[in-house]
Amino acid sequence: MASARPKRPRKRTARRKPKAPPKLISVVIPAYNEEPNLRFIYEYLRVVFDNGNDDAEIVFVDDGSTDNSREILTQLHKHDSRVKAIFLSRNFGQSAALTAGIEAAKGDAIIVMDADGQDPPEVVPDLIAKWKEGYEVVGGKRTSRRGEPVIKRALAFVWYRVMRLLVGWDMPVDTGEFRILDRKVADVFCACPQRHRLVRTLTSWPGFRQTTVDYDHAPRHAGKSKYTTGSSFRLALTSITGFSLAPLRIAFAVGIAVIFCALFACAWILISGARDTVNLIALAVAGLWLLGGIQCVLIGIIGEYVGRNYIETQRRPLYVVRDTVGINRK
Secondary structure (H helix, E strand, C coil): CCCCCCCCCCCCCCCCCCCCCCEEEEEEEEECCCCCHHHHHHHCCCHHHCCCCCCCEEEEECCCCCHHHHHHHHHHHHCCCCCEEEEECCCCCCCHHHHHHHHCCCCCCCEEECCCCCCCCHHHHHHHHHHHHCCCEEEEEEECCCCHHHHHHHHHHHHHHHHHHCCCCCCCCCCEEEEEEEEHHHHHHHCCCCCCCCCCHHHCCCCCCEEEEEECCCCCCCHHHHHHHHHHHHHHHHHHHHHHHHHHHHHHHHHHHHHHHHHHHHHHHHHHCEEEECHHHHHHHHHHHHHHHHHHHHHHHHHHHHHHHHHHCCCCCCEEEEEEEEECCC
């Protein structure tokens, strides 16, 4: 009797992993008198998303520009429906403009970047890739700051380290507003009611999983920077007093130190006697000047916090929208 032939094992074919459905990526770009840069940044982003697998919307926020930005953004929307625009009634500042754009964005993730070309669009795919790995906040970390004065770069270096020390949570250094936010991070950001807000600190505050992507901070494509030395100083003051009580605690410590110095000076005067009246008068005058200067600084710090509380209690809207293009307003 012939033996039965053994059955051939079935060839197993590797199952292909199903392709992940495309995500909607929103890009929010605040712009104030950036007429020469709008088409440039759009063309760069168009190439990036045309070559990618995700859907996109590009939300420009015109922060009360007085140039031809409105006409250019309207033309871009007619040419490409992915381009949308929000026109604020006046210049409310970068933080307010970013908030308006993030609140209007519909994406699964939101990229925040400037309109001047210093945040290179070619880094956008790297931000998206890191976000898809599971990070909820991915910031662009500047490895170089070309085109900026040495003093400004040095002050920025110090500010990031001081800010990280004062706030008390993990805040990546050398990262600007250029970043990608998961939808849940954007929702938390929009739920924060304060008027004095900074995207880089307010998106790090919730404690979501975050990382950075290195890039070279390029010179502006065209135009002049809107950030003067004064506005940079105000931004630093806003971020420190808006997210930390350390200045008040430092003021208390300085007050204690001044009291001890004054007691020491009084004891020295009593022990030495009045043998040299001129030196004693000079010492007293210098001490009064020092004490007066310290008092003015401390009053200024307290006034900064009181002023912020006063502005918050007014409950005025953070921004006012004049008109929109491509966005359904509620």
